[in-house]
């Protein structure tokens with residue numbers, strides 16, 4: 036995708052996982068003349084002030100977070116700092132600098148143990164079952180209040196299990212690939228009876244790219260009503276799912292990976308982990324109505340792209 040805007044990145048490069056992987060990604064971004072990078076945390080309001088004064092962003096996209104459902108059970112405090120305090124600072128900075136649009140990433144985990152599939156944005160999402168999800172849900176409602184009070188146009192996007200090259204090492208695809216290649220066992224939670232809506236990274240980026248220009252209007256300025264819209268009645272604020280809209284059985288996912296690697300996994304079937312949702316499945320009708328987005332990358336192609344990247348990247352190290 037070629038565009039004529041510049042991007043300023045901020046990342047604390049936390050050591051939740053291998054920092055050198057983050058640095059390698061960043062070194063690719065830095066090849067672009069229109070990219071500036073700042074090392075620092077979202078909690079640092081002085082730094083945010085400095086960046087916004089210097090670069091005057093039209094759009095602020097807040098993707099930084101302490102991610103991971105399981106990690107949040109044992110280490111809840113880091114989620115308070117990065118997700119609650121960090122998002123508060125971003126909201127404060129948006130109040131001061133008034134971007135045209137603030138976009139904040141949330142997660143399918145906010146749907147908790149809802150059994151009404153596929154998940155749609157207007158569904159109940161206030162009974163999270165992990166602390167990670169609780170902090171992300173809190174981010175959504177904090178953002179709504181700022182949107183209402185200070186008239187900041189805000190879009191929250193809820194991501195569904197993102198996968199692909201350069202992905203997070205704590206995610207299933209990364210762990211499974213690593214363990215199968217080194218002939219170690221892979222853990223299949225809930226005895227393998229899980230389903231996930233796997234969203235390929237390129238599709239996700241395309242959806243975000245389209246949503247940045249889909250700015251929610253103030254209630255008084257709205258012309259067209261979109262059926263099923265999650266837009267707030269009292270603020271320029273909307274929540275949008277970004278997923279593939281297919282829910283894949285974990286064992287089918289592993290099967291596809293085994294085919295791609297040409298190797299069989301040693302499977303260890305174990306009980307469901309605290310905080311884990313059994314099934315995620317996105318309804319992406321709203322995203323489609325707003326932007327025309329349709330996911331394009333199949334699971335098998337996505338897995339193939341990941342495996343190729345993984346083998347290449349770790350061969351080089």
Ligand SMILES: NC(=O)c1ccc[n+]([C@@H]2O[C@H](COP(=O)([O-])OP(=O)(O)OC[C@H]3O[C@@H](n4cnc5c(N)ncnc54)[C@H](O)[C@@H]3O)[C@@H](O)[C@H]2O)c1
Nearest residue numbers: 046047048049076077098099100117140141142194196197
């Ligand atoms: N990957 C998924 O499947 C998925 C699913 C749902 C939601 N999300 C959300 O998407 C966003 C991106 O997730 P990701 O999977 O790329 O995770 P990631 O951990 O790779 O990316 C988050 C980045 O934020 C940085 N960070 C953490 N705390 C920070 C802080 N206080 N200040 C500045 N930077 C900080 C980390 O160093 C990291 O590079 C997160 O908000 C996450 O909650 C991801």
